Amino acid sequence: QLVESGGGSVQAGESLSLSCVASGIIFYDYCLGWVRQAPGKEREGVATIYTGSNKTYYSNSVKGRFTISRDNAKNTLTLQMSSLKTEDTGVYYCVAESVHPCCHGEACFRYWGQGTQVTVS
Numbered sequence: 001q002l003v004e005s006g007g008g009s010v011q012a013g014e015s016l017s018l019s020c021v022a023s024g025i026i027f028y029d030y031c032l033g034w035v036r037q038a039p040g041k042e043r044e045g046v047a048t049i050y051t052g053s054n055k056t057y058y059s060n061s062v063k064g065r066f067t068i069s070r071d072n073a074k075n076t077l078t079l080q081m082s083s084l085k086t087e088d089t090g091v092y093y094c095v096a097e098s099v100h101p102c103c104h105g106e107a108c109f110r111y112w113g114q115g116t117q118v119t120v121s
Contacts, residue, residue, distance in 0.1 A: 007116030020094030031102030038090035
């Protein structure tokens, strides 16, 4: 189970942090990521963090502004978002996948949280 929190409404230029707590999985062995869906648009994989090396990947639209991190001891995934833009508005999903190798993008993940809304105005 993946449970997101931290969404909300902010002004453009502000920051917001999303968290995802996982249960029922061997957290440290899972590829993890965040996928968002903006109104009227397709889902977009915005950030991925691999197992082991903790290699990270970001979509070009968020690179340099978002930071993904994981705390395996706390089964927690975090997305720190800064310099938010109106186009960052959408539902953000915490995603996980046990099959390796890890990959980046919404099609790479089988397990999804319920999503949390982020609105930037």
